[in-house]
Amino acid sequence: MKSKTIRRWSFVHTWTSLICTVFLLLLALTGLPLIFHHEIDHLLGDAPQVKELPADTPRLNLQQLVEAAQKHRPGEALQYFGFEDDEPNAVLTIMAATPGSEPNSSHTFMLDARTGEALETPSANGGFMLTMLRLHVDMFAGLPGKLWLAFMGLLFVVAIVSGTVLYLPFMRRLKFATVRQDKSTRLRWLDLHNLIGVVTLTWALVVGVTGVISACADLLIAAWRNDSLSAMVAPYRDAPPLTQLAPATRLLDIASDVAPGMQPDFIAFPGTRFSSEHHYAVFMKGSTHLTSHLLTPVLIDASTLHVTAVAERPWYMDAMGMSQPLHFGDYGGMPMKILWATLDGLTIVVLGSGVYLWVVRRRVAKPVLENVESVA
């Protein structure tokens, strides 16, 4: 590699990293507790305690759960019911002033599926973990915050790629995993930056790219509403607003009939951004491990309960679905979470050592490049 080429890549690597480092540090630090949000909720006593009842206790039907929710928060509108595999006896419930209220002003709690008792989930509505989440997702700046972080994620990807290119001239004369301990602190950290950077490369790329995709979720959902949803609900464009919803009782049966072999993931009540003004949308997930991340919406007319359409899944909604586990690291048990946290910590070391190397290189008049050339 010519020294001019190296210098160019070095310029790209230096500046893409420096610009995104502060934000990447924020993401890496706030991401750390989020990996263990389930465990932390339990530790803090924020996880709802679903009562132990005999296994054959009859379950309420969906309409009874709707009524229980409305009794718990009178005057508010139901937005979503969510179904979780690890808590089959409770239904995640999200309500807000109006169905179309933005997600951050919603109230989340759980309903016992057998008694209709409301169980609060404080960490979903405020406190330390929600603060971490908001800092991680949008820095309390809404869509511009998300898009800014997505842009920082793209810079991070460019920094990783350019760093990989630079790995070659730096390591040409060195055996893999060499860490020169006896020369200088700077060389030790240069070698560590190269070693840790190159071994965590794939993980960092995957978490980076899936993070960028998740940060663009609002845009993807808006595109989906434009592409698929608006065509399907076109006949309803001039229909008067609904004053009364047909009972939710049989929604899951109706959806299962048209999406055989699939499991319900969540129900969007009419008027949310996942449904239409005139439809319930039941989001069904595949029943294998892999397809359980891919959602197929079934649109059900909210006055006649007839199925209007089983929506196509555009590729970008699948990409969004698959991005979630690959970004959260929550799909391989506790050992995976610990490895995720370790790799996250190692990324912090790469970011920190990168800044250190830049500062040292500026302070000492001898640029890193000279060093590469003398090594190469």
Add this chain to the structure above:
Amino acid sequence: MKPRQSNFWKVFGTPTVIALFTAAGLFAALLGDGIWDALSWLGLGIPAVLALRGLLQRR
């Protein structure tokens, strides 16, 4: 000037193997539980252990 092939693989050989293990690990746990999870721990454990070893080693 392109780097000579041997030079390229001398530098990137081991990192490529590690990258393949990591990618396989990331994918494995998406396919199932049990053995698939264990494969993911192996695939993600390799980069974690190599990095920590470098970080913690002292002359």
